[in-house]
Amino acid sequence: MRIAVCRPQVPFVYGGAELVADQLVDELRVRGHDAELVAVPFKWHPRARVLDQALIWRLLDLSELDGPQIDLVIGTKFPSYGIRHPNKVVWLIHQFRQAYDFDRTEFGQFSESPEDRATRLAVERFDDVALREARRIFTISGNVAGRLKEHSGLDATVLPPPPQKLAFRTDTYDDFVLSVNRLDRAKRIDMLIDAARAEPSLRIVIAGDGPDRERLQKAAAGIEDRVEFAGRVDAETLTDLYARCRAVFYAPVDEDYGIVPYEAFLSGKPVITTHDAGGPLEVVSDGQTGCVVAPDAGEIARACSLLIGDLGMSKRLGEAGKSIAARITWDACIDALLA
Amino acid sequence: MKVAYYSPMPPDRSGIADYSALLLPALRERVADVVVAQPGKKAPDADVALYHVGNEPVFHGWIVDALEKRPGVVVLHEAVLHHLVAGLTIGRGNGRGYLDAMERDSGVAGRLLGLGVLDNLLPLLWETQPERYPLTGTILDLAEGLIVHSSYVARKAREAGYAGPLWKIPHPAWPIEPVEPAAVTGEPLIGCFGYLNMNKRIPALLEAFAMLLERRPGARLLLVGAAAERFDLDRRLERLGIRGESLIRHDYVPEDQLWSLMAACDVLVNLRSPTMGETSGSVIRGLSLGKAMLVSDVGWFSEIPDNVALKIPVDRHESATIAGALELAADHAATLGASAQHYVRSEHDLRHVADAYAAALEMAAGGDAVADQVLWRISEAASEVGLEDTSELFRQARGAGLV
Numbered sequence: 001m002r003i004a005v006c007r008p009q010v011p012f013v014y015g016g017a018e019l020v021a022d023q024l025v026d027e028l029r030v031r032g033h034d035a036e037l038v039a040v041p042f043k044w045h046p047r048a049r050v051l052d053q054a055l056i057w058r059l060l061d062l063s064e065l066d067g068p069q070i071d072l073v074i075g076t077k078f079p080s081y082g083i084r085h086p087n088k089v090v091w092l093i094h095q096f097r098q099a100y101d102f103d104r105t106e107f108g109q110f111s112e113s114p115e116d117r118a119t120r121l122a123v124e125r126f127d128d129v130a131l132r133e134a135r136r137i138f139t140i141s142g143n144v145a146g147r148l149k150e151h152s153g154l155d156a157t158v159l160p161p162p163p164q165k166l167a168f169r170t171d172t173y174d175d176f177v178l179s180v181n182r183l184d185r186a187k188r189i190d191m192l193i194d195a196a197r198a199e200p201s202l203r204i205v206i207a208g209d210g211p212d213r214e215r216l217q218k219a220a221a222g223i224e225d226r227v228e229f230a231g232r233v234d235a236e237t238l239t240d241l242y243a244r245c246r247a248v249f250y251a252p253v254d255e256d257y258g259i260v261p262y263e264a265f266l267s268g269k270p271v272i273t274t275h276d277a278g279g280p281l282e283v284v285s286d287g288q289t290g291c292v293v294a295p296d297a298g299e300i301a302r303a304c305s306l307l308i309g310d311l312g313m314s315k316r317l318g319e320a321g322k323s324i325a326a327r328i329t330w331d332a333c334i335d336a337l338l339a
Numbered sequence: 340m341k342v343a344y345y346s347p348m349p350p351d352r353s354g355i356a357d358y359s360a361l362l363l364p365a366l367r368e369r370v371a372d373v374v375v376a377q378p379g380k381k382a383p384d385a386d387v388a389l390y391h392v393g394n395e396p397v398f399h400g401w402i403v404d405a406l407e408k409r410p411g412v413v414v415l416h417e418a419v420l421h422h423l424v425a426g427l428t429i430g431r432g433n434g435r436g437y438l439d440a441m442e443r444d445s446g447v448a449g450r451l452l453g454l455g456v457l458d459n460l461l462p463l464l465w466e467t468q469p470e471r472y473p474l475t476g477t478i479l480d481l482a483e484g485l486i487v488h489s490s491y492v493a494r495k496a497r498e499a500g501y502a503g504p505l506w507k508i509p510h511p512a513w514p515i516e517p518v519e520p521a522a523v524t525g526e527p528l529i530g531c532f533g534y535l536n537m538n539k540r541i542p543a544l545l546e547a548f549a550m551l552l553e554r555r556p557g558a559r560l561l562l563v564g565a566a567a568e569r570f571d572l573d574r575r576l577e578r579l580g581i582r583g584e585s586l587i588r589h590d591y592v593p594e595d596q597l598w599s600l601m602a603a604c605d606v607l608v609n610l611r612s613p614t615m616g617e618t619s620g621s622v623i624r625g626l627s628l629g630k631a632m633l634v635s636d637v638g639w640f641s642e643i644p645d646n647v648a649l650k651i652p653v654d655r656h657e658s659a660t661i662a663g664a665l666e667l668a669a670d671h672a673a674t675l676g677a678s679a680q681h682y683v684r685s686e687h688d689l690r691h692v693a694d695a696y697a698a699a700l701e702m703a704a705g706g707d708a709v710a711d712q713v714l715w716r717i718s719e720a721a722s723e724v725g726l727e728d729t730s731e732l733f734r735q736a737r738g739a740g741l742v
Contacts, residue, residue, distance in 0.1 A: 048712045051741045055713065058739045059732065082739060112340050112371040114386045114705030115712075121701050122709060125740025 001071040001338065002034045004062055006080035008042035008053070015182055016259050017093045020140065020161045021076050024091075024337075027330040038062070038073075040080070047109060047119050050096065054079035054126045074337060075134070078123075082130040089337055090134040092144055092156065094256045099123040100151045101254065107186055127152055138336060141257040141279040159336050160282075162328045163262040166235050170268035171243040173314050176203040176228075177272065177304050178245035180238065180260050183210030187252045191274075193219045194297030195304060196226055202304050204249070207233045207241055242267035246314055247307045251295065254278035262328065265289065265321030270314055272303045289321035341372040342700055343385035345405055347398040348375065354620050355393045355416055361511055365693035370700060376405065387411055387704035392478055394419060394615065396426025403427055406481050412703045413482040418495035418616025418638070420478055421469035429457070443476040444499070470613045475499050484703040486696070488618040489639035495616055504706075506699040510618040512687035515627045520603035521596070523587060525559030527669035530604030532597065533621055536567035540610035540635060540657070542575060547661035549579040554666065561587045563600060598628075606631045606668040608661075612653040614638030622648075626683045629676035631668035633661065647675070647682045710742035 005028070007021035021037060028035035040057060044050045057079045062070050063086055075081025077093040098109040099120045110116040131137060131154055138159040139145040145156045181187045189206060193216060196202045206216070209232040220227040233241065242248070248264035251274040258280040261271045265283070271290035273280045286292035291303035307314045344366075346359040367373050374383040378401040382388075388411030390402050403423070406413065428436035434457045441453035449472065455461035464472055479485070479501040487493045488510045496505065529548060535541050548560050560581060566572040576582060592600065601607065607625040611617075614637040622640070625632050626647065634640040636650035643650070649664040651657060668675060713736060721729045736742045 048709060051709070051713050052716055054739065055717070055732075055736050055741055058735050058741070114340050114701065115708050116705070117340050117701035118705030118709040121698055121706070122741050124698075129738070129740045 002036075002068055003028055004036050004038045004070050004073045004085075005076070006038045006057070006073060006083050007076045008057075008078070008080050009039040010042050016257070017077050019164055019259070020091075020093060023161070023164060023330075024074070024333075027334060031334060038080075038083075042079075044096075044098070044109070047116055050079075051119060051122055051126075054082050054123070054130075057082040058084065058130075060084075072338070075130075079126065079130070081134065082126060084133075088134045090131060090137045091159065091161075091337060092131075092137060092139045092148060094144055095127055095148065095151065096123050097147075101147060107253070124151075136339075142282050143254070143279040144256050157336070159333055160257065160262075160328050161259070161333060162330055163259050163266060163325070164235075166239050166263070168239055168263060168266035169243045170318070171240075173246050173269075173311055174244045175308050176205050176245055177247050177249050177308075178241050178264075178269075179204065179206045179208070179249045180241070180263070181208050181250065181252070183208055183212040183216055185212050185215075187212075188274075188295070189216055189249075190219050191251060191295065191297050191300055192249045193223075193227055195301035196220075197223055198297050199301035199305055200226075202226065202301060202308070204228070205230055205241060205245070207231070207238060239267070242269060245269055247272055247290070247304065247318075249273075249300070249304070250280055250284075251277045251300075255280060261290075261321070262325040265318065265325035268315070268318040268322055270307060270317035270321065272300060272307070274300075283321070283324055287317075289317050289324065340370055340387070340701065340704055341374065341383075341385040342366075342370050342704075343376050343383040343388040343411075344373050345376045345389065345402045346391035347393075347402075351398055353393070353395060353398045355391050355398065357620065358416075358510070359391060361513060361689065362693065362696065365511075365689050366696055369693055369697035382409065387700055389414065389700060391416065392420065392423070393417055394422045396423050396430060399423055400427055403478065406478070410481045410483045412484040412486060412700060413478060414486040415475065415478070415482075415492055415496060416488070416617065418475065418492045418614075419469050419473040421465040421472055421474045424474040424477065425463075425465045440474045440477045441472065443480075444472055444474050470615060473499070473615075484699060486699055489616065489642055491614075491638045491642065492616040504699075504702065506695065508692055508695040508699065509687050510620065510623055511689040511692040512623050512627050512683045513620075514689070518598045518602040518628065521599040523559075523561065523600065523603050525561075525605070526555060526557030527605035527665070527672070528559050528561060528603060529606050529608060529665055529669075530561040530563070530601060531608045532563045532601065532625075533609075534567060535562065535564050535572055536570050538611065538613070540612060540651075540653070541570070541572070543657045543661055544608055544610060545575050545579050545581060546658035547665060548581060550659065550662035551665050552581070552585055555669075558665075559585055559587060561589075561600060561604060563589045563592055563597065565590050598624075601625060601630065602628055604630060605672050606633065606665055608633045608665075609640075610635045610651060610661075611640065612637050614640070623683060623687055626679035627687075629680040631672040631675035632679060633664050633668060644678075644682060646678045648679070649675075713742050 005021050005025050025035045025037045060083050072087045073085040075090045078096040081090045102108045110120045137156040139156045142158050145158050148154050148156050179189050196204050203226045205228045207230045247270045249272045250260045255278040261280050261283050264271050271284045273284045274295040284290040293299035293303050347353045347356040349356050349360050390406045391414045393399050393416045424440045438450050438453040441449035476499050485505045486508050551558050607630045609622045612635045616638050618639050632648040634648050636652045651660050717732045
């Protein structure tokens with residue numbers, strides 16, 4: 001089949017959403033399909049720009065081209081699913097959360113001005129049109145499916161994407177807790193730094209980069225000997241960190257999905273997360289595959305200490321997670337998307 | 340966003356006051372600032388004003404005065420405003436205003452009819468045939484957006500020439516507290532609550548109940564509400580033999596007793612014709628209680644799903660149809676009641692209603708500005724690359740809900 005996978009691209013930013021779309025293209029090609037990534041730069045500030053961006057996708061007509069037809073388009077996150085095509089499937093990574101669950105929170109972007117309120121509503125209307133056109137809607141997690149039902153009244157099938165294809169392995173269970181995430185306020189890496197401050201024996205390694213780096217480094221002042229900022233790491237370093245850590249910390253606010261727990265599990269490592277982390281809670285169970293605690297530095301410190309102090313427990317929880325992660329495959333995803 | 344909210348409020352004895360008392364707390368959870376305007380006080384400064392308009396001049400006169408000074412979103416609770424307009428014109432010594440309103444609705448013929456009314460040559464139209472001359476036009480001319488509760492009123496507004504944005508938002512249902520049914524029974528017990536007059540089809544109901552009594556001697560009719568002046572209720576009851584054990588009659592009951600009496604009924608009857616397009620809070624309350632219900636097949640009542648209420652056509656067979664429907668409803672009271680409760684929970688849920696109000700107000704306050712910005716940027720980008728015909732771009736933007 002000739003398939004176009006659509007995703008917006010915030011220039012110079014590469015995260016989980018980009019990874020999923022890119023891998024999907026690769027996996028489709030491996031299976032003999034003629035797949036192509038369609039990416040359009042995305043800019044959401046100032047607020048009304050978000051509608052321009054949605055319109056740009058709307059104007060991209062892939063329903064027919066000169067020459068061979070495109071058999072299927074797969075939209076991923078807002079506003080790429082606005083593209084027009086008679087055979088459109090949406091694999092929803094997320095809607096524009098600033099217009100929904102983030103609205104009127106510290107993560108929102110729309111003020112109480114009449115123009116901002118009307119812009120938010122226009123996003124809602126766009127979703128209503130664009131998503132209802134889809135032949136089928138899949139979501140990357142139950143969390144995203146739940147939000148879609150709540151905000152747009154639409155049902156979806158949950159289809160978690162597999163983690164990136166790296167040589168995940170288990171080497172050792174060293175005495176550090178690893179964070180793998182973009183350095184962004186919503187990822188709440190400061191809670192792990194605060195936990196390290198509260199627990200003097202705790203050592204942490206923070207992989208990733210992002211706009212919150214400076215603030216986080218300031219937060220780690222005075223405990224630099226136990227808080228390592230590894231920055232953006234290559235695949236080899238990443239798998240090495242996973243292979244050597246004792247546990248992985250991952251606790252964003254109501255995350256859509258969270259690929260990191262799957263990568264931790266494939267490396268045989270348990271995950272520490274919080275009750276309000278969203279997607280990760282679909283695979284991280286307290287005492288089964290990791291620790292689920294309140295979003296509080298003290299609680300996180302205690303969870304880290306528990307796993308650092310009990311090697312057997314870390315191994316047992318990590319191994320249990322590995323069997324869960326192994327069940328998520330590209331074969332299953334592609335079979336569902338093309339059905 | 341700041342909203343100026345114009346409505347009668349309790350303790351005014353008005354259905355719209357009760358409506359606003361129910362809606363306001365939920366709306367305040369969704370809109371940053373809602374200021375309730377007061378009659379005789381300075382109009383609140385706001386991004387958008389919301390005006391609840393019903394047919395009673397005492398409660399809505401000052402609201403229309405405010406609307407004339409500052410257009411805004413109108414909630415049209417009824418499709419007929421003749422009584423209101425007459426009160427605001429003739430009632431204030433402004434006969435010319437009445438003539439203008441009649442001409443706005445019905446052309447020169449309307450103006451001439453109005454002259455007949457002013458000269459006491461014709462009966463008062465707001466008492467005799469208001470539905471033929473609804474006089475909504477002058478109010479709709481001031482509306483920048485319109486909220487209605489039914490497709491019926493929406494259609495009437497469009498017929499009156501309203502071309503602006505329109506939102507159909509259901510009437511919210513009151514939260515239901517557990518109600519202990521009153522200790523009254525019948526086989527079946529038929530209840531009719533509210534002002535008893537010709538408009539409520541009481542003569543047809545009484546004739547139908549008399550037919551039912553012949554087939555089901557254990558049937559009882561519970562009539563709660565004052566009879567209208569010049570409506571000979573007692574004589575009609577006597578003539579039809581509805582008396583003694585088969586009749587329970589209350590002129591007035593307090594609110595809590597009203598609920599428990601309603602809860603005791605097997606079937607509730609809420610007929611209405613002609614309709615002024617109103618939504619009945621009483622019907623919604625009855626459905627909330629999970630009661631089998633008979634309504635007239637007119638206006639908003641026709642829009643209630645068939646599996647929720649039995650709808651009685653207003654024709655020469657009306658009494659016989661009601662009699663048959665009473666039996667049918669009594670025999671299927673549980674099924675109808677369950678459908679009724681499900682319908683009210685899904686369609687008249689207060690949270691959904693408040694969400695829809697907030698969205699309508701947000702659109703009214705900022706929608707045009709946002710649409711203008713998007714369309715301006717489209718035009719600008721198109722003209723920079725020499726595209727003059729941007730109609731396709733506009734069409735796509737509109738089709739995708741972006742403007």
